[in-house]
Amino acid sequence: MKTLAAQVITPEDLLKHWQGHRALTRHVIEAFPEKDFFEFSIGGMRTFAKLTDELLSIAVPALKGIVKREVSPYSEPEEKLIFKAQYLEKWDEATAEIDKYWQELTIEDFNDTFNLFGQYEFPIIHNVLYFIDNEVHHRGQGYVYLRALGIEPPFFWER
Amino acid sequence: MKTLAAQVITPEDLLKHWQGHRALTRHVIEAFPEKDFFEFSIGGMRTFAKLTDELLSIAVPALKGIVKREVSPYSEPEEKLIFKAQYLEKWDEATAEIDKYWQELTIEDFNDTFNLFGQYEFPIIHNVLYFIDNEVHHRGQGYVYLRALGIEPPFFWER
Numbered sequence: 001m002k003t004l005a006a007q008v009i010t011p012e013d014l015l016k017h018w019q020g021h022r023a024l025t026r027h028v029i030e031a032f033p034e035k036d037f038f039e040f041s042i043g044g045m046r047t048f049a050k051l052t053d054e055l056l057s058i059a060v061p062a063l064k065g066i067v068k069r070e071v072s073p074y075s076e077p078e079e080k081l082i083f084k085a086q087y088l089e090k091w092d093e094a095t096a097e098i099d100k101y102w103q104e105l106t107i108e109d110f111n112d113t114f115n116l117f118g119q120y121e122f123p124i125i126h127n128v129l130y131f132i133d134n135e136v137h138h139r140g141q142g143y144v145y146l147r148a149l150g151i152e153p154p155f156f157w158e159r
Numbered sequence: 160m161k162t163l164a165a166q167v168i169t170p171e172d173l174l175k176h177w178q179g180h181r182a183l184t185r186h187v188i189e190a191f192p193e194k195d196f197f198e199f200s201i202g203g204m205r206t207f208a209k210l211t212d213e214l215l216s217i218a219v220p221a222l223k224g225i226v227k228r229e230v231s232p233y234s235e236p237e238e239k240l241i242f243k244a245q246y247l248e249k250w251d252e253a254t255a256e257i258d259k260y261w262q263e264l265t266i267e268d269f270n271d272t273f274n275l276f277g278q279y280e281f282p283i284i285h286n287v288l289y290f291i292d293n294e295v296h297h298r299g300q301g302y303v304y305l306r307a308l309g310i311e312p313p314f315f316w317e318r
Contacts, residue, residue, distance in 0.1 A: 007166035008269040008284050014167060017288060042201065043306030110167040125167050129176060133295050137315060140299020147202030156296060 011110070015102045018132050019095065020159030025055065025135055026091050027154040028142045029084060037084050040145055048145055051138040052087055053077070058131055060097045066114050066124055067104045074117040170269070174261045177291050178254065179318030184214065184294055185250050186313040187301045188243060196243050199304055207304055210297040211246055212236070217290055219256045225273050225283055226263045233276040 009017075029037065029052060038049045046054075057076045065072055081087055110125040120127060146153045168176075188196065188211060197208045205213075216235045224231055240246055269284040279286060305312045 007169050008173060008266065009168055009288075010166050013284070017285075021292070042303050043309070045303065045306050107167065125172070126176075129168075132292075133180070134315070136292050136295040137299040137302070140296040141303050143296070144201050144204065144300050144303040147204050150202070156293070 011102070011105060011107065014128065015099070018128070019098065021132055021135055021139075022059075022091070022095060022098075023159050024154060024156070025052075025139050025142075026088065027158060028139055028146070029087055029091065031146055031151055031153060032084065032142075033149070033151075034084050036145070036149055037087075038082075040149060042145060042148060045141065048142045049081075049087065051141065052091075053081075055135050055138065056087075056090055056094060058134065060094045060101070062116055062127065062131060063098055063101045065116065066109070066127065067101045069114065071115050071118045074119070170261070170264060170266065173287065174258070177287070178257065180291055180294055180298075181218075181250070181254060181257075182318050183313060183315070184211075184298050184301075185247065186317060187298055187305070188246055188250065190305055190310055190312060191243065191301075192308070192310075193243050195304070195308055196246075197241075199308060201304060201307060204300065207301045208240075208243075208246065210300065211250075212240075214294050214297065215246075215249055215253055217293065219253045219260070221275055221286065221290060222257055222260045224275065225268070225286065226260045228273065230274050230277045233278070 029048070032040075032048055036048075038047055041047050053076050057074065061072070061074075064070070081090065105124075110128075111123050113121060114124050114127060115121040116127045120130070122130075143153045188207070191199075191207055195207075197206055200206050212235050216233065220231070220233075223229075240249065264283075269287075270282050272280060273283050273286060274280040275286045279289070281289075302312045
């Protein structure tokens with residue numbers, strides 16, 4: 001293993017951090033009434049179902065692309081999910097897939113550059129941080145939707 | 160220096176990542192009309208001025224507390240800012256202070272546990288990730304406020 005500059009978080013901890021955020025996002029999906037998950041939005045933004053489509057279309061496909069070093073364009077699934085329960089099932093499948101692919105990442109991989117979706121050419125660590133940030137960002141939007149619907153969102157630190 | 164487990168991001172990169180997010184949050188503050196920054200909200204949530212108060216009350220005080228290992232309770236400033244320009248000025252002061260205090264962190268510090276604000280007893284790396292996540296979360300709320308006001312928010316990748 002080549003020598004690395006001193007760094008501040010282990011892969012195990014970063015995975016735990018990401019999966020902690022994903023657990024919170026799952027609570028947010030659960031908190032939406034069935035109808036509002038698919039229909040409610042503010043200011044012409046996407047519904048939380050649509051935002052969840054994006055999160056699912058990034059997480060596993062992106063991580064798999066990184067691990068296999070296969071550059072594929074970003075795409076959302078053809079199959080349209082129509083129940084929240086289907087989203088939760090996909091979410092849980094993704095949780096297991098992420099855990100599995102993460103094990104294939106070596107410590108050196110994080111500093112390698114990868115052209116994610118053929119669009120984002122960055123060190124892998126920054127691709128991973130981007131997935132997390134993007135999820136936190138959209139989930140923050142979901143919190144506003146829930147509040148606007150008169151629903152108390154889960155605590156931010158509930159992971 | 161003691162031996163550390165292999166890890167995935169340098170302190171310099173993490174600072175750059177945080178300050179990149181802070182630059183984007185600054186754009187979001189700028190994007191609000193003066194009046195709406197202080198008055199607009201959805202579903203009984205805080206205004207973006209109030210959310211910015213929180214972000215300012217965490218960033219420098221928290222980092223300073225960590226560096227000095229001084230446990231002080233969380234508090235928001237007594238001085239009430241009434242113009243967006245004052246917030247932007249405070250924001251820029253905080254940017255410089257963060258850069259300054261960050262230099263005092265050693266690589267070992269990140270794995271040390273610190274009782275942030277006397278409330279959050281975690282390894283310092285997790286305290287820092289929490290500041291960033293919290294900012295991304297609240298900024299995501301700001302994006303919805305802007306959209307609800309008919310204003311195009313800055314691009315998420317504009318740092």
